[in-house]
Amino acid sequence: MNNRFESKTIIVTGGASGIGEACVHRLAQEGANVVVADLNADHAEKTVADVKQAGGKAAAFALDVSDPEAVKAMVTFAVETFGGLYGAVNNAGIGGPALPIGDHDIDSWKKVIDVDLNAVFYCMKYELEAIEKSGGGSIVNMASILATNGFATAPAYVASKHAIIGMTKSAALEYSKRGIRVNAVGPGFINTPLFKEKMDQETRDALVSLHPIGRLGETPEVAALTAFLLAEEASFVTGSYHLVDGAYSAQ
Template sequence: MTKEFAGKVALVTGGGSGIGAACARQLADEGAKVVVADMHLEGAQQVVETIKAAGGEAASYQIDVSDPVAVAAMVDFTVTTFGGLDCAVNNAGIGGPLKPIAEYEIDEWRHVIDVNQNSVFYCMKYELQAMLPNGKGSIVNMSSILGTNGIAAAPAYVSAKHALVGMTKSAAIAYSAQGVRINAVAPGYIHTPLVENSLDEESLKALVGLHPIGRLGRADEVANLTLFLLSDRASFITGSYHLVDGAYAAQ
């Protein structure tokens, strides 16, 4: 049986844990050669080892996605290592401080915007340059339910995720006729290190209560939708924003 991504090359940022790791593993399971990129090299290497142990092909890459020169080098590494780039998941991100906007330090704001928003521009810029000569490709940008909703204590994160949706739509309009599809996925609160490490047990319980489904999401559930959007089965889907949120945003 032919695997859905056989013969394709994929790049996943923030691939060393959580949603990124789930996407990287699923892509490899479906036959893709995967570059697992993360600021924390050890996490990326662990994901690569898991992929290789299952018979897949993967390589790790350490990256600070807020550095455009480093992002260009990452895409070049992907093309050089595996011969091209067909799919990309721009997933790397940080939560940032939890406090209202008047209390935010300027450097804190800039850091969150650099990692969560500017990095997606850098990634798409160089990913598109690798894809367009082949007349095909698919990109998924990892947004959030906070790409349309807001909360008082995360103004930088909310701003970046809103902007990411706008970038996705603009890029999809610009490049869909050239064969590259670009979509955004919007997870609700997912059991990932980003959530678990930033909140205490009481806060985590409160988050569960915000989801009518009665639980937080799983990384593999977000990866399931991401892979569909990357695949040829989603050939007429581009410029869209897709929720995976247990009805959080439906309230």
């Protein structure tokens, strides 16, 4: 690993598990000061301990990303702890109940929209200001293959991810001349701990069959793409949406 993020501070929301945790470790390995932001304080602290044991630099911040004041405090914490902010991976999200629109509970709809969409707006609102003050940088919003595809029984999640693409493009147009790039990543179905622990084999096989590559993705594969988009090597890449989905969306 190189040190392309040496002395750069990057926030990762949902950073204590799954894709977020993989991003934390990848960025720390490449020299970043990583703020591990997560609803689960114990898991965030454990992830920070793992990073430090491996020789990296990280700090934990517990929050509910659907609370704008908590998000503002998160960004302030990052700046005060490490002296500035270079970038962010806005990754925190939830799935919601698997129900068709007509059967979907309104409160459940609102919760998914709050966490998966509104929270990304809150994050960017405060991150962009801090990144600009620090001299520029990069943001990656974690979308999904469902940002451009439908999926039965996931209306709120699909709507949120579609909207993230539009918000990402708008932010890129607004902040390109201010030295900030904004992109989105669209993972396919990824082999996270949730899939490993709670999914029966029949369901897992069905999901695998949706990917022409013949397997689920792995979290480090998403982290690798995310790190590239955050880095200076991607200096001409902004306002775009990048798939890591085993050809799911090519069908």
